[in-house]
Amino acid sequence: MARKSDLPFGSEFSPSQIDLRRVLQLAEEHGGDWRAFEAAVRAAWFEDHDTSDYNRSKLANNTKLGMIAYGLIERDAQLTALGRELLALADDQDALQDRLARHILLNLHGMTLVRCIQDMEAAGDPVNLTTLREALAERSVHYPRGGKHPSMMRLWLAKAGVFVGSRWRVDEERVETILGLNVEEFGELGELTPLQRTFLRTLANTGTKEPQPANEIARLATATYGEKFPEKSLPKLVLHALEGAGYIETTKTTAGRGAKPFLVAPTEKLATDVVEPLLKQLESQTDPKLVALLRRPLPDVLVDLDSPDKHVAGLALEALAFKIMRLLDMDYVATRLRGAQTGGAEVDLIFESARLVFTRWQIQCKNTARVSLDDVAKEVGLTHFLKSNAVVVVTTGTVGAEARRYANKIMADSNLAVVMLDGTDLETIAGSPARIVRVFNREARQAMKLKKLKI
Numbered sequence: 001m002a003r004k005s006d007l008p009f010g011s012e013f014s015p016s017q018i019d020l021r022r023v024l025q026l027a028e029e030h031g032g033d034w035r036a037f038e039a040a041v042r043a044a045w046f047e048d049h050d051t052s053d054y055n056r057s058k059l060a061n062n063t064k065l066g067m068i069a070y071g072l073i074e075r076d077a078q079l080t081a082l083g084r085e086l087l088a089l090a091d092d093q094d095a096l097q098d099r100l101a102r103h104i105l106l107n108l109h110g111m112t113l114v115r116c117i118q119d120m121e122a123a124g125d126p127v128n129l130t131t132l133r134e135a136l137a138e139r140s141v142h143y144p145r146g147g148k149h150p151s152m153m154r155l156w157l158a159k160a161g162v163f164v165g166s167r168w169r170v171d172e173e174r175v176e177t178i179l180g181l182n183v184e185e186f187g188e189l190g191e192l193t194p195l196q197r198t199f200l201r202t203l204a205n206t207g208t209k210e211p212q213p214a215n216e217i218a219r220l221a222t223a224t225y226g227e228k229f230p231e232k233s234l235p236k237l238v239l240h241a242l243e244g245a246g247y248i249e250t251t252k253t254t255a256g257r258g259a260k261p262f263l264v265a266p267t268e269k270l271a272t273d274v275v276e277p278l279l280k281q282l283e284s285q286t287d288p289k290l291v292a293l294l295r296r297p298l299p300d301v302l303v304d305l306d307s308p309d310k311h312v313a314g315l316a317l318e319a320l321a322f323k324i325m326r327l328l329d330m331d332y333v334a335t336r337l338r339g340a341q342t343g344g345a346e347v348d349l350i351f352e353s354a355r356l357v358f359t360r361w362q363i364q365c366k367n368t369a370r371v372s373l374d375d376v377a378k379e380v381g382l383t384h385f386l387k388s389n390a391v392v393v394v395t396t397g398t399v400g401a402e403a404r405r406y407a408n409k410i411m412a413d414s415n416l417a418v419v420m421l422d423g424t425d426l427e428t429i430a431g432s433p434a435r436i437v438r439v440f441n442r443e444a445r446q447a448m449k450l451k452k453l454k455i
Contacts, residue, residue: 007136007143008108010152012059013066015159018045020096023063024087027073037077038064066152071103101160102178104153106277109141111186113150114157114175116141117168118183124297127168137332138294138322145331145354181274188245189275190282197279198227199238200247203266204276211251211263214239235262247275293319302430305367305396317365318348321394324421324429325351327436330361350386359389366395373402376418380410390417398422412450419443 012018022044030037042060049056067073072083079087082103089096104110116135120127125135132150133143143149157163161174176182192200202221206212218229218238230237235250239262242248247270253260269275293301293315301323304316322332330351349363364379371393379391393399399420407418421429425439 005143006141007149008069010066012062014152014155021090031078034077097160198225201279211265214262214264313367317367321363321365361390362388363392369397371395371399371403373406376403392419394421396423417447
């Protein structure tokens with residue numbers, strides 16, 4: 001089954017195709033009768049198209065599907081609450097476009113799109129539908145290969161001035177005017193830990209500005225989202241960071257016996273109708289520290305591989321693996337996949353490709369002096385759970401002789417491919433990314449020798 005798109009379908013629902021004010025009026029006139037609505041849309045915008053009768057009806061149907069995906073109408077073409085709100089603004093074009101843009105930014109991954117484009121420009125990456133699809137996938141935001149979902153979204157946001165001038169240029173002031181929150185503050189939200197985000201979402205959901213016991217908010221967060229909060233270290237792990245970021249104010253209670261819980265209250269910066277949906281956008285996305293590395297050029301990532309901080313170096317290695325698989329046009333699926341799918345173990349990266357035949361690749365990143373037989377054996381064992389076709393081991397060090405012999409044995413006796421990239425290979429690819437073809441061809445030739453049929 002194809003993965004559901006995280007960005008809304010928008011084919012034929014774009015300002016270059018239809019008039020928003022008029023199409024909302026048609027939905028009001030024909031809501032409840034989707035066939036009549038489609039016929040009205042066809043008559044208004046597609047009847048004169050030089051195409052078949054079937055295709056004209058299909059274009060009108062696509063408009064309806066786009067409006068459903070954007071949350072403006074129901075399946076029967078009845079206006080949603082948002083659709084009715086937009087229709088009420090029909091006589092004020094600027095207010096109408098700003099309200100739709102706010103909805104896109106908050107609820108349809110619009111802010112993720114904006115931030116992703118800025119990250120790509122900072123890294124010197126070209127921005128087009130192909131590269132954008134890959135970069136969004138790295139943030140766990142997916143849409144179909146060949147889909148124009150970001151382009152349609154960009155057109156609507158451009159109507160509100162979010163994109164100006166050149167095709168993908170962002171006007172940060174317009175974003176702040178529409179949301180009351182700027183792009184950098186969205187970046188700050190992305191840097192919060194999962195516990196901090198969950199606590200903030202829960203506090204925002206309470207809808208009150210009065211101080212509340214922090215431990216009660218934590219219990220509500222656990223009941224609502226399943227996150228467990230350590231009671232004794234709640235201030236250290238959650239409260240101090242959120243207060244430092246300006247989202248909450250804390251006070252220490254003095255009455256009563258025993259340990260005194262903190263009281264927490266939202267600041268003006270924690271606007272519940274803005275921050276909560278933005279946090280929802282971020283909840284399933286890739287580690288923000290990894291995203292920060294992905295926006296940097298490859299040479300900068302390589303510098304961090306030598307960091308004495310093991311966490312920094314590990315993330316840099318993971319970012320390098322991202323960039324390597326991106327060179328091969330693989331589709332990112334998940335980072336550090338855990339749980340039932342992997343028998344409780346850990347895999348750093350999962351990629352897939354559907355070119356000619358479907359393949360699944362699992363990538364293990366090792367920032368160690370030597371890859372051992374056990375390292376490879378663990379990855380091979382996980383292929384049963386993940387149904388992988390290929391294992392890629394990326395290391396800054398060397399591949400041990402036993403590990404290589406074990407990989408060769410596995411390839412000779414099964415349909416698995418095991419690819420090894422060592423520190424020398426990484427230096428080669430960093431110096432000239434196109435040389436990755438040589439590295440993978442070398443590994444492919446080795447696998448072909450081992451798997452040679454004896455006929």
